[in-house]
Amino acid sequence: xxxxxxxxxxxxxxxxxxxxxxxxxxxxxxxxxxxxxxxxxxxxxxxxxxxxxxxxxxxxxxxxxxxxxxxxxxxxxxxxxxxxxxxxxxx
Numbered sequence: 001x002x003x004x005x006x007x008x009x010x011x012x013x014x015x016x017x018x019x020x021x022x023x024x025x026x027x028x029x030x031x032x033x034x035x036x037x038x039x040x041x042x043x044x045x046x047x048x049x050x051x052x053x054x055x056x057x058x059x060x061x062x063x064x065x066x067x068x069x070x071x072x073x074x075x076x077x078x079x080x081x082x083x084x085x086x087x088x089x090x091x
Contacts, residue, residue, distance in 0.1 A: 017079045025072045030063065038063045 026035060041060045045051045052060065 014080065018076050021075045021079055022072065025067060025075060029067045034063055034066070 026038075030038065037059065041052060041056055041063075044056070045060075049057055049060070
């Protein structure tokens with residue numbers, strides 16, 4: 001269990017901004033039916049791919065591959081870069 005001081009040092013606002021960007025990217029890159037299937041597989045796995053059948057793991061991988069990872073990376077980099085710039089300007 002992390003100490004309370006360690007939890008306070010996490011840039012929660014940045015974590016929220018990055019999560020928002022990721023959710024937006026998933027919504028834009030996956031149709032609703034595929035999002036529902038991806039959500040179901042992730043919930044079933046509880047973060048452990050061994051909880052899925054081989055077929056389900058293949059489905060999960062196929063769904064994740066449809067996401068534009070390069071664009072997601074650029075979007076996240078923009079959020080992080082903008083945060084650093086704002087912090088630098090406030091000094």
